[in-house]
Amino acid sequence: MRWRAAARIAWRVCLPVTGWYLRHGHLYLLRPRTADGLVRRLMEPLESLQTTSPAAPESANGAHPAPAGAPAERKPEQRPPARLVILVRHGETTYNVERRLPGQLAGVALTDEGRRQAQRAAVALSGLPISAVVASPLERARETAEILARGWALPVRTDPRLMDTDVGSWSGALIDDLNKTDPAWKAFVEHPSQPPAGVEGFEAVRARAVAAVDDALKDATTGNYLVMVAHADIIKLILAHYTAMETEAARFIAIGNCAISALAFTGEAMPHLLAINWTAAPGWLMPPPLAAAQAAAQASSQTPGGGAAPAPDEAAPSQPAARSE
Numbered sequence: 001m002r003w004r005a006a007a008r009i010a011w012r013v014c015l016p017v018t019g020w021y022l023r024h025g026h027l028y029l030l031r032p033r034t035a036d037g038l039v040r041r042l043m044e045p046l047e048s049l050q051t052t053s054p055a056a057p058e059s060a061n062g063a064h065p066a067p068a069g070a071p072a073e074r075k076p077e078q079r080p081p082a083r084l085v086i087l088v089r090h091g092e093t094t095y096n097v098e099r100r101l102p103g104q105l106a107g108v109a110l111t112d113e114g115r116r117q118a119q120r121a122a123v124a125l126s127g128l129p130i131s132a133v134v135a136s137p138l139e140r141a142r143e144t145a146e147i148l149a150r151g152w153a154l155p156v157r158t159d160p161r162l163m164d165t166d167v168g169s170w171s172g173a174l175i176d177d178l179n180k181t182d183p184a185w186k187a188f189v190e191h192p193s194q195p196p197a198g199v200e201g202f203e204a205v206r207a208r209a210v211a212a213v214d215d216a217l218k219d220a221t222t223g224n225y226l227v228m229v230a231h232a233d234i235i236k237l238i239l240a241h242y243t244a245m246e247t248e249a250a251r252f253i254a255i256g257n258c259a260i261s262a263l264a265f266t267g268e269a270m271p272h273l274l275a276i277n278w279t280a281a282p283g284w285l286m287p288p289p290l291a292a293a294q295a296a297a298q299a300s301s302q303t304p305g306g307g308a309a310p311a312p313d314e315a316a317p318s319q320p321a322a323r324s325e
Contacts, residue, residue, distance in 0.1 A: 042084060042128065042262055042274055085213060085271070086125065086227045087235045087261040090136075090144040091117040096257065101178075103171035104163050108140050117258035118147035120280045124260065126151055131223020134216055136162035136230045144258065145229040161212035164231040165205050168198035193248050202247045206237040213238055217265060235261060242271050253277075 091114025095102040102108040110118070121144075130152045135145035137158040145156045170178065170185065178185040184196050195201035209230070216222050232255040240250035242263055253276070255261070260278040263271040 042086075042264075081224055082264050082266045083217060083224045084128075084226065084274075085217070085263045085265065086128075086130075086225070087238060087263070088121055088144065088148065088227060088229045089232055089235055089255050089257055089259050090138075090140040090229060091115060091147075092257045093140045099175045101167050101170050101173050101175060102138075102140075102164065103167040104138065104165075105171050106139060108138070110140055110143050114140070114144070114257060115147060117279075118144045121258040121260060122148045122151055124278075124280050125227070128225050130154065130227055131225045132157065132216075132221065133227045133229065134159055134162070134212075134222070135228070136160075136164065136234070138163055138231075141229045141231065145227075148227060148229065159212045159216075161208040162228065162230040162234055165202075165233045166200040168196075168200075170199070191248065192251055202233075202237060202250065205233055206241055206247055206250075209234045209238050210241045239263075239273070239276060243273055244270070 091110045093102065093108050093110055093114055095108050096114075097111060125148070130149075131154075133145050133149040133152075133154050134157045135141045137160055141162070142156060142158065149156050170182075179189075188195055188199065192202040213228065216226055216228065233250075235255050236250040236253040237247065239245070239253060239261060240247060255277055256279055258279065261276045262274040262278075264274055265271045
C-alpha cells in the first residue's frame with residue numbers, strides 16, 4: 001500500500017511540473033546569454049595559453065645545488081602574451097531589411113534595431129579590457145564601431161581593406177530579383193572565387209581582409225584585445241583563412257548582424273577559434289513560428305503604411321555572404 005501512496009504523491013507532483021515545462025519551459029532557451037558567459041568563454045582560453053612551464057623546485061635558501069657534471073638548469077619557458085582579435089559584423093541596415101546588395105555603396109545606414117544590436121554587443125563585451133577598435137570605413141560598420149567603442153572611450157580606426165565585397169553593377173539590386181533573372185549572379189553564387197568582370201572575387205577579398213588582420217597584429221598600439229568591425233564576407237573569409245578552410249566554403253558560414261567571433265593568437269602559431277557567430281539573443285534558438293511572427297512584426301513596423309516586407313534574415317547558406325550585407 002505504501003508504494004501506491006508514493007505513486008499518487010509522485011503523480012500529483014510530477015504532472016503539474018511536466019505540464020508547466022511543456023507550456024513554458026522552452027522560453028528559457030530564448031533568454032539572452034549574459035555578457036559574463038561570453039567573457040568567461042574568451043578569457044579562460046587566453047589564460048591557459050599564457051601559462052608557463054613550472055620552474056625547478058628551489059631549496060630553502062633559493063639555490064639549486066647541482067652535482068658536478070650535471071647539465072645546466074633549463075629556464076622556464078616564457079610564452080608571448082596571447083592576443084585576442086574580436087570580429088563583429090555591423091548591425092542591421094535598411095538594405096538588410098529590404099534584402100538588397102549594398103556592396104561598397106555609401107550611405108547604407110543602420111536601422112534603430114541595428115543600433116540596439118550594437119549596444120547589446122557592447123554590453124556583452126563590457127567585461128573585456130578592449131584596447132583598440134578598427135572598422136571598415138563604410139557607414140554601417142563605422143557607426144557600429146563607434147557604439148562599441150564608447151564604453152572604453154576609444155577612437156575608431158578605419159581600414160579600407162575591411163570594406164565589403166565590391167559587387168559592381170549588382171550594388172543596390174534586390175537579391176530575390178537577381179536569383180530569378182540573372183544567370184551570372186547564380187554562377188557567382190555557386191563559385192564566388194570566379195567572379196564576372198567588374199565584381200570582386202572571394203580570393204581577392206580574403207587576401208586584403210587577412211592582410212588587415214596581420215597588420216593590426218603587428219601594430220603594438222592595438223594591444224591584446226582588438227575589436228574589428230566589418231561585414232559578413234570579411235568575417236567569414238578571415239575565419240576561413242585562420243581555420244584552414246577553402247575559400248569558397250566560407251559562404252556556408254553564418255554571421256548575423258552584430259554577431260561576435262573571436263580568435264586568440266599566440267606567437268606564430270595558428271590561432272585558436274574561441275567563438276563564432278555569438279549573439280546575446282540568438283534568433284536560431286527560437287521556435288520557427290515565434291521567430292517568423294517577430295520578423296513579420298518588425299518588418300511591418302519599418303515599412304511605410306504598415307505593409308509586409310521581407311524578413312531581415314541572412315541569405316540562404318547556398319548564397320555568397322555579400323548578398324546579405
